[in-house]
Amino acid sequence: MSTMADLTPTPDRPGLHVSKPSPNTPATGSAVCHCGATTTATGDSQVKALVEGYAANHGPAHRNGGGRR
Numbered sequence: 001m002s003t004m005a006d007l008t009p010t011p012d013r014p015g016l017h018v019s020k021p022s023p024n025t026p027a028t029g030s031a032v033c034h035c036g037a038t039t040t041a042t043g044d045s046q047v048k049a050l051v052e053g054y055a056a057n058h059g060p061a062h063r064n065g066g067g068r069r
């Protein structure tokens with residue numbers, strides 16, 4: 001079993017984490033990139049934007065030549 005703290009990305013363990021405990025609860029998300037960028041969001045639409053932005057500009061996107069140059 002994992003706790004929220006275990007799943008939340010940190011500078012030591014970059015990554016993306018999204019949590020939506022129930023359909024009636026707003027989603028929460030956090031992202032930490034190895035480039036140093038950190039983002040958190042609350043609310044379904046905000047988390048969706050966070051995920052899309054992270055995917056487009058951070059994480060694996062760095063290897064594709066995207067994101068910060």
Ligand SMILES: [Zn+2]
Nearest residue numbers: 033035058059
């Ligand atoms: Zn990055």
